[in-house]
Amino acid sequence: MHTLTAHEIRDKIKNKEMSSKEITKAFLDRIEKVEDKVESYVTILPEEAMKAAETVDEKIAKGESVGALAGVPMALKDNLCTKDILTTCSSKMLHNFRPPYDCTVAQKLKDADTVLLGKLNMDEFAMGSSTENSFFKKTKNPYDITKVPGGSSGGSAACVAADEAAFTLGSDTGGSIRQPASLCGCVGLKPTYGTVSRFGLVAFASSLDQIGPLAKDVTDCALVYDQIVGYDAMDSTSVNRKYASFEKALTGDVCGLKIGVPAEYMGEGISEPVQKAILAALDSFKALGAEYEDMHLPLNEYALPAYYMISSAEASSNLARFDGVKYGFRAEKFDDLVDLYAQTRSEGFGAEVKRRIMIGTYALSSGYYDAYYKKAQQVRTMIMQDFDKAFEKYDVLVTPATPTTAFGIGEKTDDPLQMYMADICTVSVNIAGLPAVVLPCGYDANGLPVGLQIIGKPFGEAAILNAAYALEKNISKVRPTL
């Protein structure tokens, strides 16, 4: 039962072939069985979930109207605030933090009558590409538990891949949905900046962060996006516009679709199995009636440094509020106010978070601002123009999602720069605020999934999801064995 997709569960519950309690119980059993190996959850909510499922079942029994995803069990990344439920960001700093409010997307999924199974592990404050930066645990890749699930939404990706929830939400600042989706063989969508409210998402880099779904297939991805998309007056960067159903827009027709393949994403550093799988997928697209050709995004090489400047600068400010004064962790021993700050932040944050705070503080400092932060913003504008130009000619761009398939646990932890390179295919999308979907397009010799990324124009989610839907039907999916 736990292998069912979200849309299958939705339909079965709607047709009274299955109750929410049954499916919720099935997922809780699955968690019981595999969580020891996968470790995707920080918090599991068995009682709350069963109660929520019961409420939905009662509503259905009484013939009351229910939400679009009534009874579907799901889980949220632990940087999405959930009222009265631990929201830790996988950090010691917030190990005991229970927000008195729900983030907008959690509220929307409540309104859709979904069932919350728990909160998912992540790299601390969403900084990382392997989920090894969690204060609590290291999540494993369900395809090979000696490998990382990617990050920072590693818990969200592994959870879906291990069938521990029907779908999950993650957040993506530089690839944090797409890179783990790629490594764990699931479908992940990073929506256009401003389409999903960030209210209640613990901020990493405000101008880059975006919430999105991780799911078992493209249809699930579209239907979850349907539920979370939309204007929110609580988020000033939220775009006020109407959206048609993305699920209903999935036709699978890609005839005449013009695909650009940026050469900068297919060269050095991209492993052979990845290149091979991407090229095979491009041929599938061609067979489906789409056209593709090589093209260039010449400024791409500047995306990663610009990303690390901007995201770290914003993070240094966003994370300054964690100072031991109001909530969360506070050091036990300190001499005075400055020492309270120093001790709390030294003990409460992990190494990677501290590294980013240092980089960001430096980049914003007087005398360095122009050379680093301002320069990075200028690069950002130019990268946007690069994409604008590309989209004059192409409907979508196709690239690998990651340079390699899943790497080993501990393999890159000693070399932050190597780790940062894991985001090389994904960061420019955040820099430009564009939508991109990642789906498995093949498997390497060890059976590890290869992710393909489809990048769209601003608000072009329907086009990229449809292209992904078309390709998905031509890929034979391999399930992990746990």
Next chain:
Amino acid sequence: MNYETVIGLEVHAELKTNTKIYCGCKNEFGGEPNTHTCPICTGMPGTLPVLNKRVVDFAIKAGLAMNCTITKYGKQDRKNYFYPDLPKAYQISQFDLPLCQNGYIDILVDGETRRIGITRIHIEEDAGKLVHDDYANCSIADYNRCGVPLIEIVSEPDLRSPEEARVFLETLKSILEYTEVSDCKMQEGSLRCDVNVSLRPFGQKEFGTRCEMKNINSFRAAVRSMEYEQKRQAEVLSAGGVIVQETRSWDDVKGTSVVMRTKEDAQDYRYFPEPDLLPIVVSDEWVEEIKKTIPELPEQRRSRYVNDYGLPEYDAFLLTSSKKTADFFDETVNLGAAPKTVSNWLMGDIAKVLNDRELEAGDIPFSPAQLKSLIALIEKGTISNSAAKKVLNEMFNSSEEPEKIVEQLGLSQVSDEGALMAMVQEVMAQNPQSIVDYKAGKDRALGFLMGQVMRVSKGKANPQVISQMLKEALDKA
């Protein structure tokens, strides 16, 4: 050597919007600690600010009233620093694109108009308040004031004396009151100022090194701190010393200032554009709409008082410097009282009582109609001027109708000639020398005898009547 003083001011005014700048919490003074707060203004993780449009309206209104250019494309920035009263560890403010720029206000000093430049006006959020409890050896944070909207008004270094700075502050305050942008209550902290002072030899063009004074809680303290700083810097320079750029804290009790920090350890606030908020785009139509809401400003009112009522420039300036006082004046005059008489009352006895009772200008506890009644009682001869002062005092105590107070206190003037004649004769009998003096042409004697009659009548005698009676009686004597 003689030095010229150069002063520039930074004034923070709380805007009296209904709600805070980035959330829906009430913008109200007082309240139990942490009751006017929510997850947004306390900077809880994941919460986001949404700009209150009224704040922009108010800031633009203030900017227009101070002849500023309104920035068409503005933005907000984060000012980063750690302190427990700042829950996000950054203050949302404006750095390089403030809402209003390049304005001025005209002030009247020693009968001359001086134009003082306004460099900029920007919007920002207030921080909370720390209460230090020495007894419990801890500090307690009250976040009620977090997110209260402020404008910071920065003047050019155009002021040349503490007195000029005081007039500037009074004028600025009256503009903010007139436009109803701020309550300007210094004791509640809704108007605060920082002072920058430097000295230079007369005739020198370059500015001297400046010092900034913080922790100033009243206009009086501002003037005192500037006088102190002026003197301190003159002494340093005269002794051949050098002024060090520093921030000093004013101690109003001791009347001195001490160094808070020098330029070297000035904080780096690492300003950068606030990514959670969109740019502030102000259309011409928006500015025009706000222009329509600007009322008659103090300067316009002043010339109306001079031209229409014939008041002296000085009277007009004092009356209009407080909007409440000027409104009170207008209403009383509209009820038919003579402008100059009303002006005399407001600037004289009423101002004195307000001052004695440490009330703000215009905080008059009775109505214009009551003042009009009081004036009428004097004009009708029912009470004397001295009795009127007593009535006024009582009006401040009880807000009662003047007629009732006159009755209660028995202050009606005695105009009964029989009763008065008896008093006149009694006084003359007791002061024969004064009669001799009067006959010898000493006018002072008449005044003395008048005073005696007033004393005997306990102030109730109608002075016009007794003056007439005394003269007649003396001439006959």
